[in-house]
Amino acid sequence: MNFDRYFKKLFGEDASIINRDELGGKDSIKGFGYGRPLHIELDIDGERKDVVLSTMKKNTFGHDHFSDRAQILLWQHNTFNKLPKHVKSFDVGFFTNKNELISARDADEFFIVTEMVEGSAYANDLDRIKDTGRLKGLDIERTEILASYLTDIHSVKGKDEDKDLYIRKVRDIVGHGECIFGIIDNYPDDLDYITPKELCDIEKGCIELRYKLKRLKNRVCLVHGDFHPWNILFKENNDFTLLDRSRGEWGEAADDVTSLTINYLFYSLLQEGEIKGSFKRLFDTFFNVYLEKTGDLEILETVQLFYIFRTLVVASPVWYPSISDLVRRKLFNFIYNMLECDRFEYEDAGRYFG
Missing domain, CATH: 3.90.1200.10 (Aminoglycoside phosphotransferase (APH), C-terminal lobe)
Known part of the structure; x- marks a missing residue:
């Protein structure tokens, strides 16, 4: 996963990753992508910035489908910053099947394009x-x-x-x-x-x-x-x-x-x-x-x-x-x-x- 490219797009070309590990003291990111949050230490033009990159775990409490989890994360990004004293959200995005991180923070509506069929x-x-x-x-x-x-x-x-x-x-x-x-x-x-x-x-x-x-x-x-x-x-x-x-x-x-x-x-x-x-x-x-x-x-x-x-x-x-x-x-x-x-x-x- 190209974390460096993503964070440079998010925070600017001066952003670089100092360290990354799972929250909870682990020094590995092996389990990332299954609901385990990842702590990222960044250097942005000489200043340190700590962020958390999280996914949502698949479970049977209404999170069975990819679309369920996407819905919740999009909602969280839209509302976290509206509540006083709440942790801030910088972005929302998705992983591609090529292990790329893509921002979706400016999305207004999602859409689908399908083939035209006769009948x-x-x-x-x-x-x-x-x-x-x-x-x-x-x-x-x-x-x-x-x-x-x-x-x-x-x-x-x-x-x-x-x-x-x-x-x-x-x-x-x-x-x-x-x-x-x-x-x-x-x-x-x-x-x-x-x-x-x-x-x-x-x-x-x-x-x-x-x-x-x-x-x-x-x-x-x-x-x-x-x-x-x-x-x-x-x-x-x-x-x-x-x-x-x-x-x-x-x-x-x-x-x-x-x-x-x-x-x-x-x-x-x-x-x-x-x-x-x-x-x-x-x-x-x-x-x-x-x-x-x-x-x-x-x-x-x-x-x-x-x-x-x-x-x-x-x-x-x-x-x-x-x-x-x-x-x-x-x-x-x-x-x-x-x-x-x-x-x-x-x-x-x-x-x-x-």
């Missing part, structure tokens, strides 16, 4: 079916393709060190700002079809489901994390591209399964007012293919919490402001039934909306 969102297929009432052979084929794709990625099982990420995934589904607690926080307090007290009771029930799932961390597998119809772009030849993988590489297969299949149920309510017809056929097709290929009948005991999350999204007046209160009440019936359901009977999914 039509799978949601457009669902809109067409709803509007025309007609199901094509193409629609059955695409449902089978998506079920088979999830079968393939979910067959990649996590290692022992990934099992804690299963617990993290389940915890995030409940408490993450993008998930159940965050979605509920954005429900207005004056709705006709749901009260704050009822939403609070739903949250409590979700915590109980979380404790049930925590025992199943051996199920950890490769996941997409946000496998919904707007993140799936189909081409005319039925090849497809996925967008916006979210909230971690490893988790519970039910996360992806429910992210897609809740839309078959939702669109059926919009089209028929109940679970039947074209979208029920797509729903059944998906589960039949997925269960036949995976043999994972246990997933019928893990979908409940994830269906609650996805149903809270489609029932939300923020995300779907124009659907009727009647449809929303049926969606909340589904949520209440998921809270009490030990094993999801997908063949008779309509009864959960009553």
